[in-house]
Each structure stands twice: as structure tokens, then as C-alpha cells.
Amino acid sequence: MEPYxxxxxxxxVGYIEFYHPNRNSMPSDILELLAQTIINAGxxxxxxxxxxxxxxxxxxCAGASFNEIxxxxxxETGFLFFSGFAKVINAMRKCPKLIIGRVQGKSVGGGVGLAAATDYCLATQYAAIKLSELSIGIGPFVIEPAVSRRIGKNAMSQMTIDAETFFSSEFAKEKGLFSEVFETVEELDYxxxxxxxxxxxxxxKALAEMKKVMWEGTDDWDRLLNERAKISGTLVLSKFTKKTLKRFR
Structure with a gap:
């Protein structure tokens, strides 16, 4: 199937669905389309x-597209790529409608950021999460504000440092990323x-006002996430990262 x-x-209810045949990874064009779709729905x-x-x-969501990285x-190209995640997170943050996350399986890197940027998130028992960025020579810089906002700086740091470990859906629920965890996809969808x-x-109108309250204190994220995208865009060019990424070619 083609990405969409x-x-x-x-x-x-507006159901926004994204797909990529490579484990729902996120290349630039899908990130751009997802951000615009969220804006349009809002x-x-x-x-x-x-x-x-x-x-x-x-x-x-498997996070960033390794082929594109x-x-x-x-x-400049590095900044443009990582700013794609910044645009999606900021679109979710500024969207006047509540966004409910439906997470049926594993999330890695940027996928964890997407889940964290929802306003309320439900998942299955198979929805383990991992922040693998340090292990490939970069870091979860762009998504960190959204992840830390949901699960706290300590849990974010734990996941970032233990970069090769999948943390269970129960861990994600305990830390506040998921509100409920279900045994099956059918139960999740219901x-x-x-x-x-x-x-x-x-x-x-009440929902829109509540959304504003929930995201108080994040008005600087347009600037902040772009600054973080520059960090990732620079690190991805390092010899260490280039060598490490060759394993995923």
C-alpha cells in the first residue's frame, strides 16, 4: 500500500489516520500532510x-524515516526534516479541538512524541514505547517537551538513557502517557x-476553552521546537551518527 x-x-468526530508501509514511519511528506490535516480539522x-x-x-509509529535521515x-536539510515533527506537534498543540490518541501497537522516537502530544490517549497492551535516538547518535530533542509534559522529566530521562529498551504499555500508563490500556484492538476501538x-x-466552546487551559505555558514551543530541530539537524551529520545509521540502510 502507498503511504497516506x-x-x-x-x-x-474527525478521524485522522496516517500510514506508511515501513512500520508507519514518518518521512517529510507524510509529516507535512499530517500537520496540514490536523490544521484543517481544527x-x-x-x-x-x-x-x-x-x-x-x-x-x-516507528518515528522518523531512517531512509530520509x-x-x-x-x-539545512537536517533542520527541515526534524522541523517536520515540530510542525506536527505544534499543530496538535494549537488545534482548538481535543485530540484523542488511539495507539494499537509499538511507538518509537517521534511516534512517542505524537502520542504525548495528544490530549488523551488510549492504547492496547502491545503499545510498548522506546526513545532510541541516543543509540543512533542524536537525541529526542524535538519531541522532548511534549514527552516530558506528559510523563515527567525523570521518566523521559530514563527512557532516553535506556535507549535500546522498549518500555511496556503499563509503564506508559503509570507515567501518564496512556489513560487506559486494553487487551485487544477491538476493546480499544470500542x-x-x-x-x-x-x-x-x-x-x-467549552471543549476549546479547556484545550487552552490544558496547554497553558507552551506558547514558546514554535521557537523552542525549531531550536531543537536545529540541534538534531546538526547531530545527524556527525561521523558517529552517519556510521551508526549505515546499519539501518
Whole structure:
């Protein structure tokens, strides 16, 4: 199947789904399309609440596209690539609609950032999480503010330092990334639909005001995440990182 980002509206709920055949990894074009789709859904009066999900029944999101990272040859290209994640997170942050995450499987790197940038996140028992960036010579700089905001600086640091370990969905729930964890995808989907149908029936103005309250103190993220993208864009050019990435070619 070809990569895609879709928006389907049902009963005032906007279902945004992204997909890539390589474990739902995120190349630049998909990041750009996802950010724009979130912006469009946020301005659509026919949508009261948004669900963010990925296609397939396995990995939720494998993070950055290694093929594209390997091809980066200068700082400008590196910045542009990593700023793609910044654009998505900021689009989610500034979206006036609540965004509910539906995480059916594992998340790595930027995928953890996407889950953290939702306003409420539900997952299955298979939704382990990993921040692997240090192990390849960079770091989770762009997504760190979103991840730390959800699970705390200590848990973020633990995951970052233990970069080759998948942390369980129960760990993610305990730390606050996931609100509920379900045994099956079917149970997850039932819970998501039940929740968003309730939310869609609430006063949309109250939901929008609540969203502002939930994201207080993040007004500097446009600048901050771009600064972090520059750090990653520089580090990805280092000899260490280039050598390490060759293993994933």
C-alpha cells in the first residue's frame, strides 16, 4: 500500500489516520500532510473532537524515516526534516479541538512524541514505547517537551538513557502517557468510539476553552521546537551518527 494521511468525519468526530508501509514511519511528506490535516480539522466546524490513529494492526509509529535521515547531507536539510515533527506537534498543540490518541501497537522516537502530544490517549497492551535516538547518535530533542509534559522529566530521562529498551504499555500508563490500556484492538476501538461520541456531544466552546487551559505555558514551543530541530539537524551529520545509521540502510 502507498503511504497516506486521511480525514474521515463521522458524527462530529474527525478521524485522522496516517500510514506508511515501513512500520508507519514518518518521512517529510507524510509529516507535512499530517500537520496540514490536523490544521484543517481544527478549523472545520463539522468536527468537535479529533481521533489520531495509524493504519494497520501492528506498529503505531516507528518515528522518523531512517531512509530520509540517512540521505541528509547538510544542516539545512537536517533542520527541515526534524522541523517536520515540530510542525506536527505544534499543530496538535494549537488545534482548538481535543485530540484523542488511539495507539494499537509499538511507538518509537517521534511516534512517542505524537502520542504525548495528544490530549488523551488510549492504547492496547502491545503499545510498548522506546526513545532510541541516543543509540543512533542524536537525541529526542524535538519531541522532548511534549514527552516530558506528559510523563515527567525523570521518566523521559530514563527512557532516553535506556535507549535500546522498549518500555511496556503499563509503564506508559503509570507515567501518564496512556489513560487506559486494553487487551485487544477491538476493546480499544470500542472505548475510543464511546469516549469521542460523548465528547462530540458536549459544548464545543467549552471543549476549546479547556484545550487552552490544558496547554497553558507552551506558547514558546514554535521557537523552542525549531531550536531543537536545529540541534538534531546538526547531530545527524556527525561521523558517529552517519556510521551508526549505515546499519539501518
Amino acid at each position: 494521511v486521511t480525514l474521515n468525519i463521522e458524527n462530529k 478549523s472545520n466546524d463539522g468536527i468537535n473532537v479529533i481521533v489520531l490513529k495509524s493504519g494497520g494492526d501492528r506498529t503505531f 540517512i540521505a541528509i547531507e547538510n544542516e 472505548a475510543v468510539k464511546t469516549l469521542v461520541n460523548k465528547l462530540a456531544s458536549y459544548n464545543p
